[in-house]
Amino acid sequence: MNKPVILFSTILCILFTSLAVIQAQENEEQYAIIAEYTFDEKNVDSAIDLLLELQALTLENEEGCIIYDVLLSEEDRRKIFVYECYENEAAFKIHTNSIYFKTIVSAKLTPLVKDSKKTKVIPLNNSGNIGNEET
Secondary structure, eight states, X not given: OOHHHHHHHHHHHHHHHHHHHHHHHHHOOOEEEEEEEEEOGGGHHHHHHHHHHHHHHHHHHOTTEEEEEEEEOSSOTTEEEXXXXXXXXXXXXXXXXXXXXXXXXXXXXXXXXXXXXXXXEOOSSSTTSGGGOOO
């Protein structure tokens, strides 16, 4: 083979590979969870402070975070919900690997948690998701 053909083939391979990577990134779904925490009454105020600190740091430092809401249950003041939505699972992993996450959640919040539950959810109001199909 001559050099121009090899060069052209190489460029095409690089171009198609790049397009495939871009397509995969664009099609990657948002990653959302709802975490439910239960605390002893005496620990609720401390837990709220920690979660609000984590919320501020997350929203300030993580471009991949779309939503980070901390919610107190109206029915049971010992329960706190956190709704988190990220551009993709990789952005969520960046969040959970951050130093402030490890410091706040692992070192300070976890010892206060009496019970917890995490549920992965699908945002329905974004294009390409199940609930946004036109009829």
